[in-house]
Amino acid sequence: MKTILDAIKTIAVSVDALIKEGDLGYSTEHNATGDAQLKLDIAADRVIEESLSALARVRSIISEEKENELILDPKAPYTICYDPLDGSSIVDANFSVGAIFGIYEGEPAGASLVTAAYILFGRHIEMVSVERGNPPMRQRFVHGRWQLMDRKFMLKEKGRHNAPGGTQQYWPPHHKAFVDSLFAEGYRLRYSGGMVPDLHHLIVKGGGIFSYPAASDLPNGKLRQLFEVLPFALIFEAAGGQAIDHHGRRLLELAPRHHHDTTPCFFGSNYEINALKKAYGLAT
Ligand code: AHM
Numbered sequence: 001m002k003t004i005l006d007a008i009k010t011i012a013v014s015v016d017a018l019i020k021e022g023d024l025g026y027s028t029e030h031n032a033t034g035d036a037q038l039k040l041d042i043a044a045d046r047v048i049e050e051s052l053s054a055l056a057r058v059r060s061i062i063s064e065e066k067e068n069e070l071i072l073d074p075k076a077p078y079t080i081c082y083d084p085l086d087g088s089s090i091v092d093a094n095f096s097v098g099a100i101f102g103i104y105e106g107e108p109a110g111a112s113l114v115t116a117a118y119i120l121f122g123r124h125i126e127m128v129s130v131e132r133g134n135p136p137m138r139q140r141f142v143h144g145r146w147q148l149m150d151r152k153f154m155l156k157e158k159g160r161h162n163a164p165g166g167t168q169q170y171w172p173p174h175h176k177a178f179v180d181s182l183f184a185e186g187y188r189l190r191y192s193g194g195m196v197p198d199l200h201h202l203i204v205k206g207g208g209i210f211s212y213p214a215a216s217d218l219p220n221g222k223l224r225q226l227f228e229v230l231p232f233a234l235i236f237e238a239a240g241g242q243a244i245d246h247h248g249r250r251l252l253e254l255a256p257r258h259h260h261d262t263t264p265c266f267f268g269s270n271y272e273i274n275a276l277k278k279a280y281g282l283a284t
């Protein structure tokens, strides 16, 4: 696993250079979910594919930017699912963006996720990873000499920030009531439109909630299970928080039927997720 995480650190430096110097324009291509692809999405995907393809023990890779799985070594144990550039719609505004990796042993699903990692391209490049285990191994590195900053990042019982995703106009009334109730309790809004910086912010501040609900325009939410939701679910649970769907199920119990399946998702510290369950009429 160390070799894979080391490769992700090298990828981080290459993709950061692309973000800083690459062409931010649109290509003529669309990805499997129908999103228009930036030239940067394609370039980042290519760098990551090249780098992961050179590794031993990788059975296959599945990119958010590609329709099909790429089989590398049918006898190897790991499938790596990745979102090469999460937040493509805000990169032109010079906001922070990220990349997300889920390393699965066997058929990719919540139960087979063994390691999750994300890169944040911000003032510093950071890599946060969690290896499943008892206890899970949590690591937060900052680029420079990839100094290990924190191996204990944990959420408190309750945070102060609220990151509500999606378009309010389409939210169900119970979700709107829940979001409003947190603001009425004094929560502050922190939402950039990039899943990686928005969730990293909650981790660094030690709590709060990020929600992407089922809404009338997106009944299954927007965020993809394999590339975005499951890796962050592992990271939030390992940090002492919760990660659930709109039925109150642990996200790590989900198994997508198709590689690009999405799900409504909620990540946060215990107080906020329990409040959400109550507002949704779910068992706590
Ligand atoms: P992308 O993969 O096209 O960048 O979309 C994913 C992004 C996430 O980073 C973010 O949490 C979400 O879309 C924001 O969506 P919205 O603007 O609907 O709140």
Ligand code: MG
Binding pocket: 064, 083, 085, 086, 087, 228
């Ligand atoms: Mg994405």
